[in-house]
Amino acid sequence: MPTNPLSRRGFLLGVAATTALGVAGCGLGGSSDDNADSGPVTGDVTGEIKFQTWALKPKYTDYINGLxxxxxxxxxxxxxxWIDQPADGYLQKVTADAAAGNLPDVVNVPPDLSFPLARKKLLLNIDTAMPDARKDYLDNAWAAYAIPGQTGSYGFPWYLNTGPTFYNKALFRQVGLDPEHPPTNYSELENDALVMAQRSDKKIAMLGLTPVIADFGLYGVTVMNADGSKFTFNEPKGVQFVEMYKRLYDAGALIPEALTANYTGAGTKFMNQQIAWAPGSAYDLQNFKTNAPSLYANVGITKTITNTGKAVLYVQGLSVPAASKNKPTALAFAKFVTNAENQMAFAKLTAIFPSxxxxxxxxxxxxxxxxxxxRVRVAAAKQLETAVNYTPVQWSEQMTTLLQQKMSDAMQGKTSPKQALDDTVAQCNKLLAG
Structure with a gap:
């Protein structure tokens, strides 16, 4: 259960944006010898399988052992x-195991890692292998494991999240902003951020991160074309979005550390009450109470700002490799772990939502x-009814790094927002084609 509190650069368990892995062109090897779409899997549920999770020990050891x-x-x-891998380097390990043909029989992967694996026919198409499974899951969760250009879906959705936004009421109050009426749209967010920076003489910043690809989706930017073959977030609305961030950076409303490659310190800065606004999840609220009680006393909770009316959907799931030597048991176990009863038990144990x-x-x-x-749980549950996974499965960690670098250049005036996006889209489309 990878966690990176208050950052859309990591899955917050609590959530999660899922972290993408740059696997395009990284040598996953050829297709599996087994046909990933050969029809329904039949056979007895018996024998031995390996089940791999992502950073669930020791906190959820009893739950998993119980399952x-x-x-x-x-x-x-x-x-x-059961094999549990640590959070650091997990996605790289999955990629290496896939390349070597050593994936466990059931493996925890986010949707964006399922894309390169499924494209190489290394994962079972669940729609084909277990045709009756789809009906038991939420449509938007099942769709998260669909692969553009291929039929079917390549993972059982396991747990979901979406989140509110947290803000620091004390910092709002300190600069004369109304702590009971936080921003509700991007225009209000920009106005309040500029006020905060000006009235604090740039000592208090509203924001701690440059935008990631999911933020473009929230803003209403068309991230990809209809068939998922090209990125398009350099459209005028995307440029407008980056221009807003440029104004915020120039005014001191976006911390300069956010321009550092792969910066992950925004959550810590919010915990230390050094920035005033951060995306999060119900998981983070308990973290505040335990590890930052002074922040917890002042934390405000509000909806995700979105131009689309739909919040971000974060998804984790379980996939079955096409090369598994015990597909009937692997499929049955993955279905069992993700059934309604077991997901409900997990949701009550931690701050996630069933699929x-x-x-x-x-x-x-x-x-x-x-x-x-x-209150956070109920608000998030309501958002999940229409939430969208704005991060395309085609999006990789390499693309994330490219976008962050170009955003940094645009913020510093090394290039224009339009040129930054044009360059990013061109390079991402090149990676996608490769």
Whole structure:
């Protein structure tokens, strides 16, 4: 459960934007010897499989072990060997294992890592392998594992998130902004950020990150063309978005550290009350209470700002490699882990949301119990009804780095916002074609 609090550069468990891995052209090798779309998988659920997760130990050890025990009791003769990999370097490890043909039978991957694997026919098409599975999951969650240019979907959605935005009421109050009426649109955000920077003599910045690709989607930019073959976020609305960030940077409303390559310190700065505005999730709220009580006393909670009316959807899921030697058991276990009952239990254990149909109607997601955590949970659950995964599956870590570098150049005046986006789109389309 990779976490990078208050950053759209990482999956916040709590959420998550999923972190993409630059695997295009990185030597995943040829297609699997097995046909990933050969029809429904049949056979007995028995034998041994390996199940790999992403940074779930030690916090969720009891939960996962409980799942494994329950599944093994249901299926005599099954043995599930659980492997949990640390967060650092996880995606690179998955890529290396894929290249070597050593992927576990069930592997936790975000949608954007499923893209290069599925394109190489290294993952089973779940629509083909288990045709009845789709009906049990939310349509927007299932669609997150669809691959442009190919039919089907290549992962079982496991857990979802979306988040509110957090802001620091004390910092708003300090510069004379109304802490009970935070910005509700991009124009208000810019105006308040400029006021904050000016009245604090540039000592308090509103923002801690340059925009990532999901932010362009929230702004209403058309990130890709209809068939997913080309990036298009250098359209006029995209340029307008970057121009806004340039004005904020020039005024001191965006911290200069945000221009550093692969900067990940925005969450810490918000925790230390050095910036006033940050995306997040219900997971972060508990983190504030435990690790930043002075911030927690002043934290405000508001909706994600979006021009589309739809918040960001973050997704994690489980895929089954086409080369698995025990596909029936791997598919059955992945389906079991992600069924409604088990996802509901996981949601109550931590700050995530189920991907299964009907589960969100549970009163747990509509009754806040009078707590801040409950209020965030209920608000996020409502957003999930229409939330969108704005990060295309084709988007890679290499593309993320390119965008960040060009945003840095634009902020510093080394190039214009339009030229920065034109260059980024050109290079990303070249990577996509490769």
């Amino acid at each position: 494994i025990t329950a599944f093994q009791k249901q299926h005599a003769g099954v043995k599930v060997n 299964t149909k009907g589960t969100m109607s549970d009163p747990y997601f509509s009754q806040d119990g009078g707590t801040d955590e409950g």
